[in-house]
Amino acid sequence: MISRLFRLLYNIFFCIAVPFLLLFSIAFLLWRIVFHPKDYSIKKDVLSTIKRLRDRLALYQKIKEQKPVIWYHGSSLGEVLSLIPLMKEFKKHYDHVQVLTVNTVRGEAIALQKKAADYLFFFPYDAFFATQKAMRKISPKIIVILETEIWPDFFWQAAKNHQPIIIVSGRISEKSFPKYYLARFFFHYVLQKNYCLMRSEDDAKRMKLIGANPQNIKVFGDIKYDGLQTDLSEADKKTLSDFPQKKRVIVAGSTHSGEEEILCRVFKKLQQDFQDLCLILVPRHLERLEEVQKTVSSYGLDFCLRSQLPQQQSVIIGDTYGELRKMYYISEVVFVGGSLVPIGGHNVMEAACFAKPVISGKYVSNFRRHVQSLKSCHGIRIVENETALYEAIISLLHDADEAKAMGKRGQKVVLENQGAIKQCVDFLIPLAK
Known part of the structure; x- marks a missing residue:
């Protein structure tokens, strides 16, 4: 009896909500057509x-x-x-x-x-x-x-x-x-x-x-x-030919608002020691692309979108779906976003499987078990703030042997949990x- 009452009340609520959800979807479509006509194929x-x-x-x-x-x-x-x-x-x-x-x-x-x-x-x-x-x-x-x-x-x-x-x-x-x-x-x-x-x-x-x-x-x-595979397919590897081949690559994956600013400041400091660095920024939500581009530009950094490669800018902003793992594959150091701001973090194992040294912020509640597994074998570095992030990246760039060993330890955790x-x-x- 009680379960039927719950179901009745729940359905009344949802039936009232559905027309508003439909109207919102239509209104959002019209808004995109009117205010961003160049960004979309209207018919599609x-x-x-x-x-x-x-x-x-x-x-x-x-x-x-x-x-x-x-x-x-x-x-x-x-x-x-x-x-x-x-x-x-x-x-x-x-x-x-x-x-x-x-x-x-x-x-x-x-x-x-x-x-x-x-x-x-x-x-x-x-x-x-x-x-x-x-x-x-x-x-x-x-x-x-x-x-x-x-x-x-x-x-x-x-x-x-x-x-x-x-x-x-x-x-x-x-x-x-x-x-x-x-x-x-x-x-x-x-x-x-x-x-x-x-x-x-x-x-x-x-x-x-x-x-x-x-x-x-x-x-x-x-x-x-x-x-999680420990290598890419040959077909996937061929799609990476547009990326910089002679640069040391840092990938910041699944970033959120507030993190790109930190990463830009850290990257500018790193450029003082490393002239051949490339930062690949991949925002978690592609709807934020315009915001991310403005942020990168405001720090005086030259950039291009992944879809515009091959170009030789020092910052590449990911604007395609389903390619984050490929970008992790070509990286030397990986930062996993949603963790310097209170989002809860994202999947650190997607980088660890390729034996990459992983850095994360302290907000990791969504993937606490994964992070703990990597911490237990020293396969990840947790940073509290911008200064700690800079120090973690520069130490790994200077110490290739430790970076490689750290990545191998993380990859071992992935294999053991399959x-x-x-x-x-x-x-x-x-x-x-």
Whole structure:
């Protein structure tokens, strides 16, 4: 009775919200057409928005296949890249039709580029009219969701249809746990019939505390480790020919507002000792490109966009999707952003897998376990401020042997933590049959 009341109230809220979400999407499209007409292909943008809105309302094509259908969901670019190795491995052992849903344009772009699935849609709005229609159109045997995206009505609908949801590489960070815990009574009804394959024992404990069924919680590790290769493919290496070949490269990946200013000041100081330095700045959100360009220009640094290579500027700003790992590959030192400002950090292992010395700020709550693993073997340096960042980079540039050893220690951690995909696939096969 109580769960039905919760669902009713939740759906009333979402049904009221949906028209506003649709209007916002249309208004945002019109704003871009009017104020930034040169930055977009209007026809392409209109068609993309229409498709996205149709998908959100679950106006999908009905999937008519003889094989069983597995529904995968990865929110954005990083999650899609992590899901692809799992999807490939699962298909080797269990032949099925793969449907992938995403929440962001970046996620869709990388899924299309990688030809990740047989069908690709945006995730439906979490209201009963959309989730019911989505389940009917796709009719999956099981649903695999990466990390911890809990959409209440979607979960309720799956339980009603006896379609198990499996959360893979589930995590609940220390930072987000209090919010989840406040709503534990609510999550108790949502999570009881689903499976949670968590990254760590700490994540498993938090999942149990917010209401998941203890019998359905397993600790299999993080599949992101398995997706990390220690080398690039030959095809990927060929795409790097435009980058500077005779310069020492520092890469600052997934940076946020407030970090580019620090990096520019540090880079200018480093140039006094190293004339052959190149800084590659890759903002986390490409919508900030104009802001980042203005910041770099304000420090008197010559720059170009990655899409404008080959040019010989000392700063390159990443403006393409899905290339951060390639940039890490050619770097001598890596700084992982979202960590000098209170964002929570980003995936340090994406650089460590290439045996690169990694530097991070102190704000790492989103990837605390990864950072701790690297700290325990001296495979990362944590810096508190701008001065410490400068000192960390210059010491690694001066001491190539230590930089190499530090990178090797980090890479060893990545290799030792691989194997989660096999455990997940072994768990999924009986559920899918």
